[in-house]
Amino acid sequence: MKLTTAPLTVTLRVNGDDVTASPDPHRTLLELLRYDLGLTGTKQGCDVGDCGACTVLLDGAPVLSCLVLAADLDGAKVETVESLAAGPELSPLQGAFVDRGAAQCGFCTPGMLMTATALLRVSPTAPREQVAAAIAGNLCRCTGYVKIIDAIEAARDALSAEDSDTPPSAASAGRPGDSSNDTAKICKGGARS
Amino acid sequence: MIGRRLPSVGAGDRVTGRVQYADDLRFPGMLHAKILRSPHPHARIQGIRTERALALAGVHAVITGSDMPNRYGILPWTQDEYPLAVDKVRYVGDAVAAVAAVTERIAAEAARFIEVEWEVLPFVLEPEAALAPGAIRIHDDKEGNLTKHVHLEFGDVESELAASDIVVDGDYHFEGTTHAALEPHCAIGKWETDGTLTVISTTQVPHYLHRELSRVLEIPTDRVRVIQPPLGGAFGGKSEPFDLEFCAAKLSMITGRPVKILYTREEVFYAHRGRHPMRMSYRLGATKDGRLTGCDARVVADGGAYSSFGLVTTYYSGQLVTAPLALRAYRFDSKRVYTNKPACGPKRGHGSVQPRFAFEVTLDKLATSLNIDPIDLRRRNLLAVGDRTINGFLLRSNGFAECLDRVETTSGWREKHRRLPRGQGIGMAGSFYISGTNYPIYPNNMPQSAVQIKADRSGRVTVFSGASEIGQGVNTMLAMVAAEELGVELAAIRVVTGDTDLTPVDLGAYSSRVTMMAGNACRKAAQSVAERVRTAMARRWETSLQEVVLADGRATCAGRTDRDVSMAEAFALTEAELGSLGGIGHYHSPSDGHGSYRGATIGASPSYSFTAQVAQVRVDLETGMPTVEKIWIAHDCGKALNPTIVEGQIEGSAYMGFAEALFEAQLFHDSGLHKGPSLLDYKIPTALDCPDLAALIVEAGDSEGPYGAKEVGEGPLHPSIPAIANAIHDATGIRIDSLPFSAARILRLLRENAVSH
Numbered sequence: 001m002k003l004t005t006a007p008l009t010v011t012l013r014v015n016g017d018d019v020t021a022s023p024d025p026h027r028t029l030l031e032l033l034r035y036d037l038g039l040t041g042t043k044q045g046c047d048v049g050d051c052g053a054c055t056v057l058l059d060g061a062p063v064l065s066c067l068v069l070a071a072d073l074d075g076a077k078v079e080t081v082e083s084l085a086a087g088p089e090l091s092p093l094q095g096a097f098v099d100r101g102a103a104q105c106g107f108c109t110p111g112m113l114m115t116a117t118a119l120l121r122v123s124p125t126a127p128r129e130q131v132a133a134a135i136a137g138n139l140c141r142c143t144g145y146v147k148i149i150d151a152i153e154a155a156r157d158a159l160s161a162e163d164s165d166t167p168p169s170a171a172s173a174g175r176p177g178d179s180s181n182d183t184a185k186i187c188k189g190g191a192r193s
Numbered sequence: 194m195i196g197r198r199l200p201s202v203g204a205g206d207r208v209t210g211r212v213q214y215a216d217d218l219r220f221p222g223m224l225h226a227k228i229l230r231s232p233h234p235h236a237r238i239q240g241i242r243t244e245r246a247l248a249l250a251g252v253h254a255v256i257t258g259s260d261m262p263n264r265y266g267i268l269p270w271t272q273d274e275y276p277l278a279v280d281k282v283r284y285v286g287d288a289v290a291a292v293a294a295v296t297e298r299i300a301a302e303a304a305r306f307i308e309v310e311w312e313v314l315p316f317v318l319e320p321e322a323a324l325a326p327g328a329i330r331i332h333d334d335k336e337g338n339l340t341k342h343v344h345l346e347f348g349d350v351e352s353e354l355a356a357s358d359i360v361v362d363g364d365y366h367f368e369g370t371t372h373a374a375l376e377p378h379c380a381i382g383k384w385e386t387d388g389t390l391t392v393i394s395t396t397q398v399p400h401y402l403h404r405e406l407s408r409v410l411e412i413p414t415d416r417v418r419v420i421q422p423p424l425g426g427a428f429g430g431k432s433e434p435f436d437l438e439f440c441a442a443k444l445s446m447i448t449g450r451p452v453k454i455l456y457t458r459e460e461v462f463y464a465h466r467g468r469h470p471m472r473m474s475y476r477l478g479a480t481k482d483g484r485l486t487g488c489d490a491r492v493v494a495d496g497g498a499y500s501s502f503g504l505v506t507t508y509y510s511g512q513l514v515t516a517p518l519a520l521r522a523y524r525f526d527s528k529r530v531y532t533n534k535p536a537c538g539p540k541r542g543h544g545s546v547q548p549r550f551a552f553e554v555t556l557d558k559l560a561t562s563l564n565i566d567p568i569d570l571r572r573r574n575l576l577a578v579g580d581r582t583i584n585g586f587l588l589r590s591n592g593f594a595e596c597l598d599r600v601e602t603t604s605g606w607r608e609k610h611r612r613l614p615r616g617q618g619i620g621m622a623g624s625f626y627i628s629g630t631n632y633p634i635y636p637n638n639m640p641q642s643a644v645q646i647k648a649d650r651s652g653r654v655t656v657f658s659g660a661s662e663i664g665q666g667v668n669t670m671l672a673m674v675a676a677e678e679l680g681v682e683l684a685a686i687r688v689v690t691g692d693t694d695l696t697p698v699d700l701g702a703y704s705s706r707v708t709m710m711a712g713n714a715c716r717k718a719a720q721s722v723a724e725r726v727r728t729a730m731a732r733r734w735e736t737s738l739q740e741v742v743l744a745d746g747r748a749t750c751a752g753r754t755d756r757d758v759s760m761a762e763a764f765a766l767t768e769a770e771l772g773s774l775g776g777i778g779h780y781h782s783p784s785d786g787h788g789s790y791r792g793a794t795i796g797a798s799p800s801y802s803f804t805a806q807v808a809q810v811r812v813d814l815e816t817g818m819p820t821v822e823k824i825w826i827a828h829d830c831g832k833a834l835n836p837t838i839v840e841g842q843i844e845g846s847a848y849m850g851f852a853e854a855l856f857e858a859q860l861f862h863d864s865g866l867h868k869g870p871s872l873l874d875y876k877i878p879t880a881l882d883c884p885d886l887a888a889l890i891v892e893a894g895d896s897e898g899p900y901g902a903k904e905v906g907e908g909p910l911h912p913s914i915p916a917i918a919n920a921i922h923d924a925t926g927i928r929i930d931s932l933p934f935s936a937a938r939i940l941r942l943l944r945e946n947a948v949s950h
Contacts, residue, residue, distance in 0.1 A: 040217035041210015043425070045375045046458040050872035053375055081210035094208040098200045101837040104845065105664025106207030107375040107425025113208060136879040139872060141375050141426050142664055144848025145880040146888075147841055 010074040014039070015083035023070035030054045030065040033080060041081040041110050045139070052138035055111035056080045062118045064137075081110035084117065092162075093117060093155040102151035104142035112138045116152045124160055128153060194677040195900050198837045201669040202688060203423065203662070215379035215395045215422050220451040223381070224253055226293040226444050227300040228436060228454065229307050230463065231282035234533035234865030235316035235331065238278060238289070238309060246292055246306040251299040254447045255307065257290045261443055263409045267401060267433035269635050271340070271500035273332055276409060276439030281314075283331055283498035284533050285865045286463030291440040293452050316865060320472075320495045320530035331498060331531040338531040340496050341507040345792060347583045348522030353487030357478030361558045364474050366931040367547035368858040369495065371467035372540050373877055376425025377456040378464060382441035384449055389416040394438050397427045397661045398701030401634065403693045405434045410442060421691030424663040428849070429539040431663070432703045433501060435464055462870035466501050466538030467859055469494040469529070471510065471547040475555045483565045483573045487522040490514070492548060494529040494537070501538035503529045505795060509544025512796030514552045515582035516625040517593040517803050518574040523583045533865055539703065541849055542626065542910045553622035553915030554930065557922065566610065567621050567919065568601050571805075585788025589800050590903070592829025592893025593623060596805035599827035599889045604807040610923060616814050618924025621807045622915035626908030627798035628831075628898065629706025631782045640779035642710035643697035644718040646675060648774045652761030654679060654722075655687045659699035660711040662690055665906050666838040667707050671715045673834055674899060678719035679726075680743035681760050697777070705904030708834065709799055710780045712899035717778025725774060729767035730758075783897065800895040802903045803829040806847065806912035808884075810920040817940030820884075821851055821917055827889040831903035836890060842905040843888035850913025852878050854934055 011020045014037060023032055030047075033039040033056070045053035047066050054065040057079040084091045090098065093116055103109040112135060119126055119134040126134065131152045132145070140148060206212040243255040258279035266272035277288050290307050294300035317323045317331070323338040331338055354360050376395060383391040390412055396402045399419040407414040424431065437454040444452040456464065472493045478486040492510045496503045511525030542549075560567040571593075576582065578591050600621065601607070609619045633641060645657040656675050662668045672686040689695055699711050727741040730748050734741070740751045748763035750756035758766070767774050787797035805827050811820045826847045833839040856876040860868040869875055894901025918929050927942040 034217075039210075040213065043214075043375070044216065045377070045425075046872050048458070048871065048873075050458075051375060081208075085209055090205065090208065097208045098204040101201060101204075101841045103201075103204055103207040104666070104841055105374070105376070105424060105426040106203075106212055107214065107664075109207050110210045132880040136881045139375065139877060139879065141373060141428070141849075141877065142845045143841060144844040144851075144886050145883050146844045146848075146886050147837075149880065 008071050010071060012073045012076045012078055014078045015080055021070060025071055027070040028066050029056065029068040029070050029073065029078070032070040033065060039080050039082055043107055043110055045107065053108050053111045055114045055138060057114055057118055060118065062115045079114070081113055084113060092158045093120065093152065096151040096155040096158070100147050100151040100154060102143065102147040108138055108140045112140065112148060120156055120159060124156065126156060194673055195834055197835065199673065199683055199835060201666050201838060202672050203668055212423050214376055214425050215381065215393055216455050218381060218393060218422065220383065223451040223453055224293040224295060224444070224448060225297040225300050226291050226440060226452050226454045227297065227304045228288045228440060229290040229304040231278065231285060231287040231289055233282060233311060233313055234285050235314040236282050237312040237314060238280060238282065239312050240310040241290060242308040243290065245308065246303040249299065249303045249306060251295040252292060252303045254293045254444050255290060256440065256443055256447070261409055261439055265405045265409050265434055266500055267502055267634065268500065268504055271504055274499045276436050284535050286535060287498065288436040291444060293444040293448055316533040318532050318534060318861060318865060320493050320532055323530045323532050331533060335531065339528060340500050340531055341504045341529045343507050343511060343792060344526045345511060345584070346524040350487040350489050350522040350524040353522040354476060354478040354489065357486045358481040359559065359562055360476055360478040361555055361562060362474070362476040363551065363555050363558065363930055365551040365554065367471045367550060368932045369468055369470040369537060370540065370853045370857040371462060371465055371859045371875065372428040372430030373872065373875060374426030374428055374430055377458060377461050378431060378435060378437060379453065379455045380438040380441040381451055381453045382445035383451045384445040389418060390442055390446065391418045391420060392438055392442050393420045393422060395424055395431050396421050397424065397431045397663050397703060398433065399661060399691055399693055400659060400698050400700055402434050402438060406438065406442060409439055418694040421661050424661070427663040427702065428541045429543060429703065430466055432539055432701065433466065458872060459870040462867055462875065463535050465497070465535035465859065468540040468546065469496060469506055469537040473548055473551040475551050477555045477559060479559055479563065481563065483563055483570050485518055485520055485574045488520050490525040490548065492525065492527040494527065495532055496529040497532055497534045497536035499536035501536045502543065506539070506544040508792055508795040510548050512584055513545035514548050515584045515586065516576055516588065516801060517591065517623055518571060519576050520583045534861055541846065542907045543704065545626070546911055546914065549624050549911040550914045550918065553912065554918050557620065557919040558928065568597050568606060571597060571623055585793055586797055586801070587786035589897055590831060590893045590895035591803060592891040593803035593805065595891045595893065596623070596803055596827035596829055599891060600805045600807045600825045603887060603889060604809065604825040606807055609809070613924070616924055617811050618920045618922065619807060619809045620916050620919025620923050621805065622912035622919060623805045624908060624911035625801045625803050626904060626911065627704055627796065628709040628800045628802060628904040629782065629798055630704050631784065631787065631797040631799065632794050633700055640714070640781050642699040642714040643777065643779040644711060644714040645697050646718045646722050646776045648722055648764050650761060650765035650768055652685055652759065652764060653687060654681060654685055655689060656715060657689045657696045658711050658715065659693065659696040660690050660707050661702040663702050665702065665842065666835065667702065667711065669838060670708055670712055670834055674712055674715045675719040678716060678723050681746050685746065685760065705907045708902050709898055709904065712902060713780040714778045716899045718776045721776030721778060722774065725771055725776065726763050726767045729770035730763055732770055733766055799897040800831065800903045802905065802908040804909050804912050806916040808913065808916040808920045810917060810924055812921060812924045812939060814925070814943065817936040817943060819855060819921060819934055819936065819939055821855065823885040823887065824851065824913060824916065825887045825889065826909050827891050828905060828909045829891040829893045829903070830905040831895045831898045832892050832901035833890045834900060834902055839890055839905050840888040843909045844886045846907065846909035847886050847913045848878070848883060850910040851884060851917065853932065854914040854917045856933055858933055
């Protein structure tokens with residue numbers, strides 16, 4: 001094996017922008033986002049993959065950015081909470097979190113939103129139990145999860161109402177299916193008790 | 194405005210990641226610091242050598258205990274901590290030295306290069322051992338390790354118990370728990386070029402931190418500024434000064450550069466100040482028709498290494514079980530004890546969650562013995578509005594009876610209690626809690642909260658308050674109160690909170706005091722602004738002040754359609770008529786709502802909230818595994834200023850109580866090392882673990898509260914734990930008197946119960 005001390009350069013796409021970085025080998029995606037790119041919307045709650053506050057989407061799937069090495073991300077697509085709003089408009093999920101009082105202190109909110117965004121992309125009709133299972137890797141200390149799950153369900157219903165306004169063929173086109181395999185991918189964590 | 198389900202102020206920033214918490218802030222030239230912590234539960238520091246750490250490239254300063262030799266502590270009477278240990282460490286994790294470097298990683302590495310010469314001392318981890326004769330001294334000036342002892346008796350307890358038809362007793366143990374707010378503590382010290390100090394901190398008590406920084410660092414208070422950004426949760430875990438604030442400040446004073454310290458999650462567990470482990474013994478008497486007679490309580494609280502709020506905790510552990518039910522006589526004896534563990538302090542429901550568990554389970558035992566329905570038993574002992582509790586607290590309002598009705602009806606109590614199949618059960622409990630304390634932490638006659646409001650020709654209204662937004666909705670509360678009084682929409686209000694240079698003093702987000710105190714202050718300030726506007730408009734319109742109405746963003750004159758201007762115009766006209774436009778308001782708590790004995794004021798509040806809960810559980814009789822299926826929570830908050838936020842507080846409180854009941858425990862190895870200082874090992878419930886929570890708002894308005902409002906942030910936690918314990922009894926016949934209610938503990942009790950029958 002050949003060892004090198006030359007800096008590794010990676011190019012990744014973060015929230016639609018190409019970013020080139022030369023991270024130290026131990027630099028995590030969380031550190032890259034917060035310290036190098038100034039995207040502080042992603043939160044550090046534990047730094048060891050326990051709390052879910054740092055959840056971002058990596059190639060569409062939720063990951064704990066504190067456990068992902070930045071140097072490993074050449075060619076990857078990363079989405080953070082800063083990407084959710086379309087211009088000045090909040091996404092339906094963000095709007096539901098605002099309306100339903102789902103963001104009390106707000107510290108778990110970015111991670112929670114990213115997990116829920118991924119869920120609703122792959123399982124747009126996810127029932128309440130599946131919503132709870134999907135966010136089981138995102139700890140919240142304020143809400144008891146009631147209003148968070150309510151908000152995700154409200155966004156789900158709003159999104160599917162939007163879809164039903166368009167012809168059925170268009171609504172289903174280009175959207176991943178609601179198969180159990182898709183669901184399994186995005187259900188991080190689980191009951192830890 | 195009041196009573197509307199409006200989105201909370203700042204929610205848009207929270208869902209877009211724009212809100213800046215302390216760790217999101219960076220400043221040019223900022224250094225990062227790390228704190229070296231003790232590996233020993235008790236040891237004397239013989240010497241510290243910092244040369245090797247200082248020599249490391251990138252290191253700018255190292256400080257030790259001798260750099261800050263003044264003691265501090267949240268209560269002026271019990272200051273027993275140093276920012277960095279002087280002479281001795283008293284728990285694993287006690288701060289010893291701090292290093293500032295260009296990166297966090299270098300600071301952490303440099304901390305390992307600090308050489309400490311230890312004289313390891315014997316240590317004590319259990320309060321019983323710490324109280325034993327001949328025990329080692331954790332604080333050299335405190336023999337016996339007793340941090341506080343309170344003994345109070347109201348009425349003649351022994352006579353009442355002797356004359357009772359029945360007396361039930363029980364011994365209870367509440368394991369300690371911690372707050373585990375998702376945001377770790379963080380502080381930034383900034384020595385400014387004008388010779389002042391700014392500290393930005395995740396504190397829920399900026400005013401008290403301001404005072405302590407000044408005292409410990411020997412800088413006049415007018416040269417210290419504390420800024421408190423929005424907090425990522427607190428729950429009492431950020432309600433006193435911590436080592437990192439002093440260290441970040443001192444390192445900035447030395448280096449002249451901003452210095453940030455961010456706790457690791459592990460450090461948060463060692464900083465702790467969470468719920469005290471308590472051993473409690475109760476004797477409670479009643480007549481055969483279910484009238485409570487005397488109650489005798491003994492409490493021993495494990496305080497950990499420092500005093501923290503312990504003096505208050507010791508009082509609260511006895512003072513705050515005396516409502517919602519009437520007692521003829523009551524006595525409590527509470528001791529708080531030093532041990533070589535992280536200090537305990539205030540966690541949501543400070544001091545009273547543990548005895549509430551013991552008291553409500555004892556009541557349930559009484560109900561079983563008397564064969565009286567637990568809800569009916571409580572109905573036979575209600576206190577009324579205007580009554581005083583046995584320890585002298587005046588109840589200006591009381592919605593407890595309605596709380597009982599609501600949970601009884603909505604839970605289907607009558608059809609379920611003692612009627613569900615074995616393995617399923619339903620239980621209930623009640624409680625009350627304070628809406629702030631009648632007196633501040635340091636004795637003074639100044640207001641507990643003050644608010645300034647500025648308005649001008651733009652139409653914009655700015656509310657300045659020292660209150661702390663920690664996620665509970667303070668900024669929304671202030672904005673809604675100001676909007677209500679001025680007749681403007683929420684969008685016209687800007688709220689500035691938590692900056693000691695910019696905002697008038699508020700004592701902090703603790704003891705559920707903010708809506709009561711900052712809310713009243715804000716209301717008065719807004720009323721004074723509104724009065725100025727109406728005075729100016731009345732003059733302009735040549736009418737009386739009473740005829741001028743401020744509503745829906747407009748100033749109008751009753752019955753005159755031609756007299757109708759926007760609020761911006763009204764403010765401009767007021768500026769022209771009366772000069773600048775502003776108002777101030779403050780809140781003094783009443784001093785008539787308590788007795789006159791020593792300690793009578795501790796636990797006294799302007800008003801009290803009430804809660805009743807029913808919990809429904811399922812217990813697997815083979816494995817002991819408990820599942821809480823649903824909790825119904827009826828909470829009397831006086832007036833729900835914003836029902837969505839009130840529900841959020843009720844749900845969050847009940848969740849946290851449920852979590853402590855089933856999962857959480859702050860446990861230590863025999864070496865004094867924490868057993869699992871991580872969010873994996875310290876089990877807090879996920880979305881899959883949580884029960885359904887039904888939040889039911891009861892509004893028994895209080896004359897002291899703004900619009901009748903009382904507290905909601907802490908009260909609804911109290912009954913969750915005993916309601917679950919009582920439901921487990923209904924499901925299985927076992928009495929579970931120790932926390933947490935783990936499957937292993939339940940299974941053991943089920944087996945013992947089977948043998949004894």
